Amino acid sequence: GAVVSQHPSWVICKSGTSVKIECRSLDFQATTMFWYRQFPKQSLMLMATSNEGSKATYEQGVEKDKFLINHASLTLSTLTVTSAHPEDSSFYICSARGGWLPADTQYFGPGTRLTVL
Amino acid sequence: GESVGLHLPTLSVQEGDNSIINCAYSNSASDYFIWYKQESGKGPQFIIDIRSNMDKRQGQRVTVLLNKTVKHLSLQIAATQPGDSAVYFCAENGSNYKLTFGKGTLLTVNP
Numbered sequence: 001g002a003v004v005s006q007h008p009s010w011v012i013c014k015s016g017t018s019v020k021i022e023c024r025s026l027d028f029q030a031t032t033m034f035w036y037r038q039f040p041k042q043s044l045m046l047m048a049t050s051n052e053g054s055k056a057t058y059e060q061g062v063e064k065d066k067f068l069i070n071h072a073s074l075t076l077s078t079l080t081v082t083s084a085h086p087e088d089s090s091f092y093i094c095s096a097r098g099g100w101l102p103a104d105t106q107y108f109g110p111g112t113r114l115t116v117l
Numbered sequence: 118g119e120s121v122g123l124h125l126p127t128l129s130v131q132e133g134d135n136s137i138i139n140c141a142y143s144n145s146a147s148d149y150f151i152w153y154k155q156e157s158g159k160g161p162q163f164i165i166d167i168r169s170n171m172d173k174r175q176g177q178r179v180t181v182l183l184n185k186t187v188k189h190l191s192l193q194i195a196a197t198q199p200g201d202s203a204v205y206f207c208a209e210n211g212s213n214y215k216l217t218f219g220k221g222t223l224l225t226v227n228p
Contacts, residue, residue: 001163032214043206043218044161093160097214104149104210108160 002028004096006109013084014117021079021112023094029074031098034106035067038091050077074098084116129225136197138222140190140207149210152181152192155221156203164192164205194224202226 003026013019023033032051036044048069050056056069068080077096081088091113095106130136142150148169153161167174167181167190174181180193190207207219 034215043220046215046217049213049215095216104214106214106216107163108153111158111160113158
């Protein structure tokens with residue numbers, strides 16, 4: 001199956017700093033990448049949809065100026081959490097679709113654990 | 118609004134037993150559903166999917182049943198093993214390929 005990676009797998013930062021998370025599709029060209037957030041013992045909540053070469057589309061209630069998404073190539077999307085605060089601590093997961101995959105199939109990355117002190 | 122939910126938040130079974138995890142969805146227009154397994158600290162892993170023109174689909178040790186009349190989805194795991202212990206999510210594929218996830222069921226397999 002297709003492989004999606006994320007980096008870093010975990011990160012700890014101080015309140016007020018910015019953190020960048022990378023999502024890469026390793027063996028297919030990802031036309032679309034999705035970013036999710038998951039709090040402990042809860043489900044995945046879609047934050048935004050990222051299409052290569054265009055601006056991301058954010059879900060209702062997600063601050064686009066706080067969660068900056070860049071999908072500069074068909075294999076890389078980045079999520080930057082700006083001015084992070086403790087309430088941003090969460091598990092961030094990306095998924096990707098496109099290339100040779102069936103149109104409605106998404107593969108998920110392993111997630112990035114963000115802890116803001 | 119659209120939602121996908123689960124009847125049971127936790128399920129505990131004995132090794133070797135069959136497990137059944139349920140899911141209810143509200144959007145009758147949904148035509149594609151997926152079950153994911155998520156182990157602690159990891160991303161979701163695809164298990165099996167089903168389209169609305171089917172009512173049953175089988176994989177290796179897993180079967181998904183779809184009842185469109187009552188908008189209900191279930192995942193059956195045969196001969197459950199300790200390695201099956203995880204949280205299981207159903208997901209509904211909506212417009213623009215966006216997934217809406219259910220709340221999840223924690224499956225615990227006792228040896």
